[in-house]
Amino acid sequence: LRLQGIELRRIAMPLVAPFRTSFGTEHARDVLLVRAVTAAAEGWGECVALTGPFYSPEYVDGAQAFIKRYLIPLLRRFDGHVFQLEPLFEPLKGHPMAKAAVQTAVLDAHLRAAGLPLGAFLGAVKDQVPAGVSVGIMDSVPALLEAVGGYLESGYLRIKLKIEPGWDVEPVRAVRERFGDEVLLQVDANTAYTLQDADRLARLDPFGLLLIEQPLPEDDIRGHARLAELIRTPICLDESIVSARAAADAIAMGACRIINIKPGRVGGYLEARRIHDVCAANGVAVWAGGMLETGLGRAANIALAALPGFTLPGDTSASDRYYAQDITDPFVLKDGHVPVPAGPGIGVEPLRDVLDAVTTETEWINF
Ligand SMILES: CSCC[C@@H](NC(=O)CCC(=O)O)C(=O)O
Numbered sequence: 329l330r331l332q333g334i335e336l337r338r339i340a341m342p343l344v345a346p347f348r349t350s351f352g353t354e355h356a357r358d359v360l361l362v363r364a365v366t367a368a369a370e371g372w373g374e375c376v377a378l379t380g381p382f383y384s385p386e387y388v389d390g391a392q393a394f395i396k397r398y399l400i401p402l403l404r405r406f407d408g409h410v411f412q413l414e415p416l417f418e419p420l421k422g423h424p425m426a427k428a429a430v431q432t433a434v435l436d437a438h439l440r441a442a443g444l445p446l447g448a449f450l451g452a453v454k455d456q457v458p459a460g461v462s463v464g465i466m467d468s469v470p471a472l473l474e475a476v477g478g479y480l481e482s483g484y485l486r487i488k489l490k491i492e493p494g495w496d497v498e499p500v501r502a503v504r505e506r507f508g509d510e511v512l513l514q515v516d517a518n519t520a521y522t523l524q525d526a527d528r529l530a531r532l533d534p535f536g537l538l539l540i541e542q543p544l545p546e547d548d549i550r551g552h553a554r555l556a557e558l559i560r561t562p563i564c565l566d567e568s569i570v571s572a573r574a575a576a577d578a579i580a581m582g583a584c585r586i587i588n589i590k591p592g593r594v595g596g597y598l599e600a601r602r603i604h605d606v607c608a609a610n611g612v613a614v615w616a617g618g619m620l621e622t623g624l625g626r627a628a629n630i631a632l633a634a635l636p637g638f639t640l641p642g643d644t645s646a647s648d649r650y651y652a653q654d655i656t657d658p659f660v661l662k663d664g665h666v667p668v669p670a671g672p673g674i675g676v677e678p679l680r681d682v683l684d685a686v687t688t689e690t691e692w693i694n695f
């Protein structure tokens with residue numbers, strides 16, 4: 329399906345509240361969207377790179393420059409099917425979020441032209457998925473308890489707390505004491521600890537957490553395997569799992585018992601599905617991570633989260649967790665679940681007037 333051209337669009341999405349993690353605080357998302365136009369249909373991809381290289385090495389200006397300078401020239405001659413994009417992009421090292429955005433836009437166009445929903449294409453087995461919510465580091469424990477109470481009121485089925493040294497045992501204990509032992513509760517350190525913190529992390533064991541996400545640096549697989557011998561809480565990896573091979577290695581080394589799958593981190597939904605398959609083959613549970621996506625990326629993540637191996641609630645929250653006004657019809661929580669879009673491709677469309685209102689820059693590249 330030949331491409332007639334690509335649009336690169338930047339949008340400014342203010343967050344309903346600052347979102348603080350161990351590596352910084354997000355107040356708004358500066359998002360790069362990719363639109364792939366073919367004669368039969370057009371498709372959308374959302375690049376999940378943040379403004380700066382603090383979650384992973386990519387950042388949004390770099391992703392846009394990489395797409396323009398390296399991926400667009402390859403796409404000009406591309407007239408294949410979407411599975412040929414990975415080998416086409418392989419000689420270019422890294423930049424998984426940029427590659428994922430382009431691959432998803434092309435995949436969405438192909439699927440819309442074929443009338444096939446992304447979920448069906450990936451192997452979805454559900455028409456709705458359980459929604460968890462990620463709660464940032466707060467200024468105080470009372471503020472945290474108020475936020476958690478609000479999300480539980482909204483019906484979220486799992487609470488994830490961001491932690492860092494100095495904000496870990498006390499907030500977890502406070503949430504358990506206030507909301508009880510039944511609430512599905514997990515934490516995410518975003519690489520903020522080292523093996524020397526093992527004793528402190530072991531103090532989380534009494535709270536019955538589902539998992540502790542990425543406690544150590546993303547390249548410390550051996551450290552996570554050692555930590556797994558020192559704490560009881562199951563280790564889940566996020567930043568470390570950059571490919572299906574990395575997942576297989578981490579599992580084989582005993583570095584994790586659960587994996588958070590993010591298509592942008594691994595180069596796209598095709599590799600994300602491979603990670604799902606590797607984990608299913610090894611009896612490792614997976615769940616869908618998030619990068620504060622708009623409804624476009626959110627729709628695709630929810631389709632992925634409907635695959636059979638996604639047995640834990642993901643960070644597939646409702647649109648209003650982050651945005652007062654999404655650029656698509658909002659995803660709304662219903663009995664703690666969000667619906668898997670049923671339409672072809674990612675199954676949602678941008679609301680043109682909203683999209684134009686938040687657009688800060690757009691560039692059409694004709695093929
Ligand atoms: C800006 S933090 C993004 C990375 C973080 N994502 C979340 O905590 C979930 C964000 C979301 O709900 O989309 C993670 O490491 O899992």
Ligand SMILES: [Mg+2]
Pocket residue numbers: 516518541542566567588617
């Ligand atoms: Mg994480």
